[in-house]
Amino acid sequence: MYLDNSATTQVSEEVFKEMEPYFIEEYGNPSTLYGIGRESKKALTLARERVAKAINAKPDEIIFTSGGSESDNLAIKGIAFKLSKKGKHIITTNIEHPAVKNTLGFLESLDFKVTYLPVNEEGIISVEELKEAITDETILITIMHANNELGTIQPIEEIGKIAREKGIKFHTDAVQSFGKIEVDVEKLNVDLLSLSSHKINGPKGVGALYIKKGTRVVPLIHGGGQEKGIRSGTENVPGIVGFGKACELAAERLDEHYEKLSSIRDELIDKVLTTIPESYLNGSKETRLPNLVNFRFKAIEGESLILLLDAKGYQASTGSACSSNTLEASPVLTALGLDPVDVHGSLRISLAPESDAFDVDEFVNTIAEAVGRLRQMSPLWNQELDYDGVMCKKDHDDCRRC
C-alpha cells in the first residue's frame, strides 16, 4: 500500500485518457496557425481555464511551468529582481520546501536579506512576529500554505491581509494544500501562488504559477515569448492537458475527499497514539491537511522503521537523516524544537483519496510491531544509558557534522 502521496501520486485513469491524444495525433505546436496547432492551442486554453477555475483565478493569471519548483523560483526570483530597486528584504519561514529555501539562499548570495520566521511546536508561525519583521525594505513575503512534511497549515489569509495593507507582494507555495483543502486566491489574499500537477494525480514535470493581474515578475526563461513572455519555451501540451484535467477533478471532489481522508486521518492518529507507547504527533492536530500525518516514536530510527514497514507492504517516508542523501536530519522537524534524537524516529504517512481499502487497524498493528521490535534492539529504550559520554568525533573524517 502506497502511503507516500505527498511525495508524488499516481496519474489517474481519467487524466491519462485526456492526455493521450496529445502525443501522437494532436502533436501540433500551439504557436502555429494551421489546424493541428490550433487544436493544441485550444487544449491549452481549456487547461488554463480549468486550473484558473480550481483556484478562483482568471485564466490569464495562470502561467504554466515545469512544476512546483519552477513556480517557486519564478515567483521569488521574479519578484526579487523586479523590485530590487525598491528594497532587498524578504520574509519567509524556517520550514519552507527546498524549492523556496534554496532559492532564497541564492538571493542571499546576491545581497538580498531574508528573515526566517520560526514556527511554534505546532509548526505554525506567529502573525505578530511577521508584522514585526516587516521593514521599509521588505518587498516580498513567501510563506507556504501547507507544509509537505508535517501537513500543518499556515494562516495565509491573515498574512495576505497584512501584506496587502503594507503593499508587499505575497507568495504562497500551495503545492501540498491544493486539492486537499480549499485554495482560493481571492480569499487567501495572495499575489502569487505555486501549484504542481504530480501531487494531485496529474503528470510529473508540470505546474503553474498564479500571478495576480497587475503583478509583474522578471522571467527566468527567455526565448520565444510563450506564456505572455513570462515563461518561454514550447508548451508541454500533453502535460498541461493532464494537469488541467487533474485540477478539474480535484476541485470537483474536494469536499468528498476531505470528508473521507480526514476521517481516516483522525482514526489513524487516535489509534497510533493510544496503541503505541511514547508515540507523538508532529505538528498541530487540528490545523492540518486531511491526508498527511507525521508521527515520532521514541528510541527508534526512522529508516529502519521504513524498511520494516516496506517489508510488510507499506510505503511511507521519514524525516530521519539516515534515509536522506545528505545525512541531515529534517530541518522542518528540527524547527519544531524537538530533541534532535527524537527527530530521527519520525514517520510520515500521506494518504490517497482512493485509500478505501486501507485497514487502519491492521496498519497500526504493523507499526506497533515494527516499533516494538526496533525498541527491543535499541540501547535507548528503557535503559539508563549515559550516552552523553559518547561524544561525536568532529575531527574524524567520517564525522557527519550534524
Added chain:
Amino acid sequence: MDYSEKVMDHFANPRNCRMMEDANGVGTVGNPTCGDLMTIYIKVNEDEVIEDISFQTFGCGAAIATSSMITEIAVGKTLEEALKISRNDVAEELDGLPPIKMHCSNLAADGLQAAIENYYENNQ
C-alpha cells in the same frame, strides 16, 4: 537505499541482538543526535577468547546490519584477532554498503574496539 541482500538479511534477522547482563566488556559508540548509537557487549574467557558477543543498536538499516555482522565475525576470536577486524572487513562481509552508509561499518568496528578496551580496563 540500495542495500545488498546480506544487509537486508542481517537487518531483518539480526544475530546476537540482546543486552548481556554478565558481559565483561562493553563499548558504546556513535551519537544518537546523528541517528546512530551502538553498544557492543563481550564476554571474554581466561584465554582471552570472545566467548559471547551481542549488540544493541539505535540506527538505520545499515547500522543494525553492521552490528549484527560484526558479532558473527568476532565470536570465537581472540582479542588480538578481534582488534584486527577492520572497518572494511565488515562492509565486505555484507557484500558492500552504499557509500553514504560506510560510516556504519566504521561504527561497528569502533564499537568492538571500545568493548575490548573496556575489557582491558576492567581486567588489568
